[in-house]
Amino acid sequence: VALEGFELRVLHLPLVSPFTTSFGTETVREVIVVRALTSNGDGWGEIVTQADPLYSSEYTQGAWDVALRFLAPALLDRRQLAPEDVAGVLEPFKGHRMAKAGLELAVLDAALRAEGRPLGEYLGAVRDRVPSGVSVGIQHDPAALVNTVAGYLDEGYVRIKIKIKPGRDIADTAAVRDAFGTIPLQVDANSAYTLADAATLAELDRFDLLLIEQPLQEDDLVDHAELARRLRTPVCLDESIVSDKAAADALALGSASVINIKAGRVGGYLEAARIHDRCRDAGVPVWCGGMLETGIGRAANAALAALPGFTLPGDVSASSRFYTRDIITEPAVLEDGHVRVPTGPGLGIEIDPVALEDFTVARETLAR
Ligand code: OSB
Ligand code: MG
Structure with a gap:
């Protein structure tokens, strides 16, 4: 795809009931949504870090920082980028796998939508x-x-x-x-x-x-x-x-x-x-x-x-x-x-723009 930018958002989605594990209790799902902006349309991804580094060392603000400061800029340095290239471009940056995964998914969704091909x-x-x-x-x-x-x-x-x-x-x-x-x-x-x-x-x-x-x-x-x-x-x-x-x-x-x-x-x-x-x-x-x-x-x-x-x-x-x-x-x-299993192109889903907006608590856009 011809990448033009990334939009990242932090969302807060209320949970239907508290979710308790051996490491803690969550009542709101804090998550980062990634939108890849390309000349052939958008692609969507999700960075699945949680607010606190209790499940893994990754957490929202860390992923937000590394994605905006290092990962997204490295991808935007490329004029043309295939989904299969993303991991290699991000390889020099140690760790931060959830952040990398969310960016890769957004690029993959954009590329597959452009091809009319389902992710499955x-x-x-x-x-x-x-x-x-x-x-x-x-x-x-x-x-x-x-x-x-x-x-x-x-x-x-x-x-x-x-x-x-x-x-x-x-x-x-x-x-x-x-x-x-x-x-x-x-x-x-x-x-x-x-x-x-x-x-x-x-x-x-x-x-x-x-x-x-x-x-x-x-x-x-x-x-x-x-x-x-x-x-x-x-x-x-x-x-x-x-x-x-x-x-x-x-x-x-x-x-x-x-x-x-x-x-x-x-x-x-x-x-x-x-x-x-x-x-x-x-x-x-x-x-x-x-x-x-x-x-x-x-x-x-x-x-x-x-x-x-x-x-x-x-x-x-x-x-x-x-x-x-x-x-x-x-x-x-x-x-x-x-x-x-969704059958539409890419992820096979449509974003609800009103819900996305309602749950957004922070946003940042990077353009190339
Ligand atoms: O260990 O599988 C886990 C949720 C957050 C962090 C770690 C885990 C989980 C779950 C929920 O078990 C799985 C789900 O999304 O349904
Ligand atoms: Mg588990």
Whole structure:
């Protein structure tokens, strides 16, 4: 595409209910929306950082600064830019993968819209809809958790993931198992444990979970391998898989037998597809994670999750799981436990300009 500029916005979207993980509680989703301005029209992307660096080292103001100060200017230095060139141009800048991913997605959307080609087709999607799992935050107590999960099961979600942390693990998981029997169930610790907690985590083995997600720290690949040997429950990595290289290392070490793929965390949808390919070749199941995306990232996640190696249901829920009002005209809905893969050009969504404006709290435009 012939890039003419980038418009970045910080949005505040109210959540339908507070979302609590082992690292904190969110009531408003703060997110950066990227618009790539090209001579053939706009493209949209989303930088999935959160307000605070609690899930990863990235956070809104850091991503905002690096994107405006370094990343967007480097891309705008190029007269012509293909989506496949973005990662290479940004490569000299260390880290900041979520910021890079949001910019790449906006360029990719612009390029595909100009070609009239859907993102799913471009990535290699083999399904027209994807099974929808839901990520359930830590509730006031196990009884409240059972109530909340019952609501999602009634809506049709095909897999439940509950957030856990020390002191809110065994009893919470037992309550959900006891209440709902053999439903597909998994837990996510968001790095809240150490290897010293292995005995506690082994107590989860009796619940026949699909997996335990990221029990240890991001850089604990060796400890995860040791823990995996001590558990019957499959270990899945989220935070640790920051790139295709990290995925290769984790598989070589035996740190994970399942991988959660999030495009933001790994620097973009192209890198995400490479991890998918690697895992598929290795016979390792993957699933698509989420970062409370707006309709922009949610559409892209549905396309990614439609690749053949995504053999487990992902955190690709309906927009209504988090938001009463989205920033696109036709937010993702749950149909028979599935979310449809958009078929229009690019992301296959239309921005709702009024909603976008209403949620914007900051904006900056860079032109070449
Ligand atoms: O660990 O998967 C995670 C949300 C924010 C940060 C980290 C995580 C999550 C979720 C929500 O679990 C997934 C979703 O968007 O539905
Ligand atoms: Mg996770």
